[in-house]
Amino acid sequence: MFIANIYITLKEGVFDPQGTIIKHSLETLGFKEVSEVRMGKFVRLRLNHQNKEEAKKEVEQICKKVLTNPVIETYRFEIIDSLTF
Amino acid sequence: MRFGIVTFPGSNCDYDCYHAIRDILGEKVDYIWHKEISIKNFDCVILPGGFSYGDYLRTGAIARFSPIMQAVKEYTEKGGLVIGICNGFQILLEAELLPGAMLVNKNLQFLCQTVNLKVENYNTPFTLRCAKERILRIPIAHKEGNYYADEGTWPKLKENNQIVFRYCDEQGEISDEANPNGSLFNIAGICNEKRNVLGMMPHPERASEAILGSEDGRLIFESIREYVKKL
Numbered sequence: 001m002f003i004a005n006i007y008i009t010l011k012e013g014v015f016d017p018q019g020t021i022i023k024h025s026l027e028t029l030g031f032k033e034v035s036e037v038r039m040g041k042f043v044r045l046r047l048n049h050q051n052k053e054e055a056k057k058e059v060e061q062i063c064k065k066v067l068t069n070p071v072i073e074t075y076r077f078e079i080i081d082s083l084t085f
Numbered sequence: 086m087r088f089g090i091v092t093f094p095g096s097n098c099d100y101d102c103y104h105a106i107r108d109i110l111g112e113k114v115d116y117i118w119h120k121e122i123s124i125k126n127f128d129c130v131i132l133p134g135g136f137s138y139g140d141y142l143r144t145g146a147i148a149r150f151s152p153i154m155q156a157v158k159e160y161t162e163k164g165g166l167v168i169g170i171c172n173g174f175q176i177l178l179e180a181e182l183l184p185g186a187m188l189v190n191k192n193l194q195f196l197c198q199t200v201n202l203k204v205e206n207y208n209t210p211f212t213l214r215c216a217k218e219r220i221l222r223i224p225i226a227h228k229e230g231n232y233y234a235d236e237g238t239w240p241k242l243k244e245n246n247q248i249v250f251r252y253c254d255e256q257g258e259i260s261d262e263a264n265p266n267g268s269l270f271n272i273a274g275i276c277n278e279k280r281n282v283l284g285m286m287p288h289p290e291r292a293s294e295a296i297l298g299s300e301d302g303r304l305i306f307e308s309i310r311e312y313v314k315k316l
Contacts, residue, residue, distance in 0.1 A: 010188075014233060015267070017191050066150075069143055069179065071186035072233055 002047045004059045006077040009040035014072050046085050055079050086313045087113040089127035093148045098134035105290040110306050119151040128313045129166040132173025144229045145175035154180055167282045171227055174284030183284045185234035191267025195228040203253040206246045209276050210312035211283045214304050220257050221301040223287035230286040232268040250274035
């Protein structure tokens with residue numbers, strides 16, 4: 001059994017209002033070393049695949065077809081062997 | 086003529102549109118449940134505003150997989166008129182029936198206010214009744230209306246005159262101050278290349294009778310009617 005951890009963020013160059021506000025807030029609070037913030041989404045899937053390569057292919061499809069909008073978002077994911085979700 | 090209004094789970098402007106078409110415009114109108122698989126005997130299909138599927142994942146992202154959307158796609162390919170209002174616009178973008186995508190408003194707020202709109206293209210089935218140089222006053226109500234298109238897309242929008250509405254001030258001037266949500270080029274509405282699919286963030290059905298403060302939205306529905314009757 002595998003678990004897919006999927007990280008979705010806005011593409012480079014796409015304005016991220018949430019990230020911008022968080023950065024301003026961090027500055028105000030004194031965290032001066034933070035120079036950039038990007039806000040994104042995290043999705044975890046539990047997969048019944050037996051084969052890691054097949055799981056990877058399917059997660060790729062899921063990301064492309066449903067989880068992200070390729071006009072504005074990009075993604076990366078990791079597939080791990082794990083029983084805890 | 087007959088309008089069809091698609092109801093998704095979470096649509097909440099479907100009845101407003103129904104009222105505007107039946108009681109104000111005086112035309113026939115029916116609801117189309119999102120699980121329907123065909124569109125028959127309709128002259129124009131409206132994807133109404135609301136929060137289809139709770140806006141989960143992204144606005145319009147789940148609704149685009151509703152069974153009716155395949156029929157909507159086929160309907161547009163045959164030249165059928167489709168207008169997506171607010172959430173309906175977001176669904177059309179996710180379904181790739183219109184180019185681009187929506188980002189969260191620049192100020193992160195849900196905006197509910199009347200805006201001024203400049204009609205940039207009068208030569209569409211949706212705007213042919215709009216008098217030249219007339220500024221439309223129609224309300225918006227959204228949090229994800231910050232239109233975005235990448236550099237491979239927006240030059241084509243301009244070239245093909247697909248930008249239909251832009252946010253402006255009372256004098257019709259386009260400026261950053263008149264841009265409520267941060268949309269690229271103040272875009273409030275666009276159409277496809279064939280001109281038979283329109284997406285707009287403002288709600289014409291909420292500005293179709295004097296008691297609501299503006300009748301400008303009715304021009305959109307009257308344009309559609311005039312276009313259909315000329316066919």
